[in-house]
Amino acid sequence: MSASQENTFVPSSESPRSCRTKCSICKNTYTDPRILPCLHTFCLDCVRGLQQFSIPRTQREGESGSLDCTESRICILCPACDYEVNVPAAGLRELTGNHLIQNEVFLESLKRPDYRIVCDLCNDGNAERRCHVCSTNLCDFCSEAHRDCCMVDHRDHNCDFVANVINKYGSFIRQLLKQTQPHIAGLQETLQKIADTRQLVQKRLRTLTGEINKFTEDYIKALEKHRSSLLKELEELRIQKENSLNLQQIQLQQILADMKTGVDFTEHLLTNGSPVEILLTKRVVVNRLKLLNKTSYSTQPREDDGIQFQQQERAGQCNGFEVFGIIVTKTLDPSKCLLQGEGLRVAWQDQPSVFVLVCNDQSGQQIGRGGESIQVSIYNKKNKECTLKTILHDNHDGTYQFTYTPRVSGLYEGYVCMKGQHVQGSPFSITVTSKYRKHTGIFHCCTFCSSVGQKDVRCGCGGTMLGGYQGCGHGHKGHPGQPHWSCCGKLTEHSECSGTINSNSYQNLVRTVAL
Structure with a gap:
């Protein structure tokens, strides 16, 4: 609430009539009270003392219907509610007077023993009569002139009795009041919410x-x-x-x-x-x-x-x-860190290859943590600008996995450094081949199991068993001790076939593959 709004409230010790007859700006009894469009009432002189400001007219406000940036309207702000009030073209005197408050001020004045009522027109003679139509106090001389004005000067005006006019406009005002009253309850309910x-x-x-x-x-x-x-x-x-x-x-x-x-x-x-x-x-x-x-x-x-x-x-x-x-x-020692994996030596075009870095301390013990800073690069030996994108995965146990996929065959070189030093196995050379030899056999535990005990089936690992079995078996001579490929004996499932089995055993190999 603004300061002007706070000023509209008067102490509770004053009577309700006294509250209604005093201006909230000057704190004195109203003199020539005027009603603003927001229905707040102030003395005319107090309204004139408000600061005026200009606002450019919008196209909708313009009388000609076209936007004219040079035109503007003069406004004042209501001290009670900050409502924007347009100043009439003829001046603030054109604001509607509050006759109801004027009557209350008049009745309040009559109660004072030293009060002398003067004529509102000449401001000199004592008021002997009062015009109820204009709410004006008149002396005898001004009363005659006022009567002549009403009967002579206004005789051509379209007039009607007040009783007839009040029925028409009173009903209209009551209808508007009836429409407005529900908003009060709704607003009060909303404010309570x-x-x-x-x-x-x-x-x-x-x-x-x-x-x-x-x-x-x-x-x-x-x-x-x-x-x-x-x-x-x-x-x-x-x-x-x-x-x-x-x-x-x-x-x-x-x-x-x-x-x-x-x-x-x-x-x-x-x-x-x-x-x-x-x-x-x-x-x-x-x-x-x-x-x-x-x-x-x-x-x-x-x-x-x-x-x-x-x-x-x-x-x-x-x-x-x-x-x-x-x-x-534990302090990392780059000279004790090891590179491991087939991806350090060979790779195949358009196939992902992997190698692993194991980080150790000065005593050669593996560091069981991650978060180390590692520099890695793999590039083509003939064209060093052709580098391979290497994906580094931290296992958070002291090991790091590197994955790369070469798109062009050829000879590549790579290095892995920590703390500005090469680790063991760095730098290294990788041969990338364009053809990937797929395995023609099966990845099995042993020939005896995969062939369901057939004696003439052989395996690429070269293992044999007693009793005339030409293939390998668990715990027997030549068995690698883990799953492997029957075609070449390689121990890695995802690897290139080396095809080490000789040609005269091809039929036996095919039997193993079929099984």
Whole structure:
């Protein structure tokens, strides 16, 4: 509500009639009250004191029906409701006067003992009469002139009795009032719904605020507990490394002291001892020096600073919340990482090929985590701009799978680097062939099972069994110990056939294939 709207309310100590006879702008009794189109009433002088502003007319508002940007209308804003009021062309005096309030002001004035009613026309003589049609107080002289005006000047006007006119317009106004009254109940009901909804929203917001605060507090407690756990683990790791380094330091200091004692004693003996003294102590000195030379010790510290905090790694649950961040002590050593897989040597055009990288630490133990930064590239040896798109999959157990599909045959080179160093098996050469030899046999466990015990069926693995069986069997001579292809003996199901079986066994091979 604007300040002007607040000013329309008066203290409850004043009478209702006093409230209706006072202007909400000047706070004084109405003088020449005028009704705005929004049905709020103010003194004419107070309305004139409102700030006026111009608004360009729209095409629909223009009288000529065409848009003229130079035309504008002068407006004021109602101080009570901010309604946009067009200023009449003849001025604000053209606003309709509020005769009802004028009568109330008049009745209110009559109650004052010192009140003197003056003529509304001459503002000089005492008012002796009042025109009920114009609601005007008149002296005797002005009353005669006013009567002549009504009877002479307006005699040609189309007039009718007020009683007849009020029946016509009174019914019309009552009809409009009847149509307007239901809106009040509807608006009041809507406002009540808005108030109820506001209370529900505020209640819901208070509930959610409590839930958010509780969740945040519990989450912070979980994070603080996880932080304490990490710091405790870090402190234990510090104690462990310091103890290990201190022990190695003590051992090496003892060895150093023994070495210095042996060297100093021997140098002193050889420098200052007589030949007889040297010969007499030769056995003890030689044995000691030999023992010192055989002493084994590490030239590298047992511990290193290979401690990392990996923020993105899951650390499990803490107070029901999943937390992240682990301490890793194993340090990746690129020289101990291995490349494995057939895709490092051969590949086939338009066929996906795979190889695997196994990441190890300095001791050669596999690192059971992922998230390492790896650089990989495979390119054509003749045209280095022809590179293969390599898809890297992190298994999160220290192994990474690389998949590529060459579109052009030829010789390719590739490399895999970590921390700026090549891993074991890098760089490597790949031969991409245009024809893919499909297997003509079956991928089976052994010939005895696949042929249901037939003796004359052979297998590409070259295995045989006792009792005249020319094919392979579980646990018998030549069996690879796992499923393989009957045509060539290869152990990988998705691979190219090498066709190692000789030609005179083709018929037996066909029998195996058929079976």
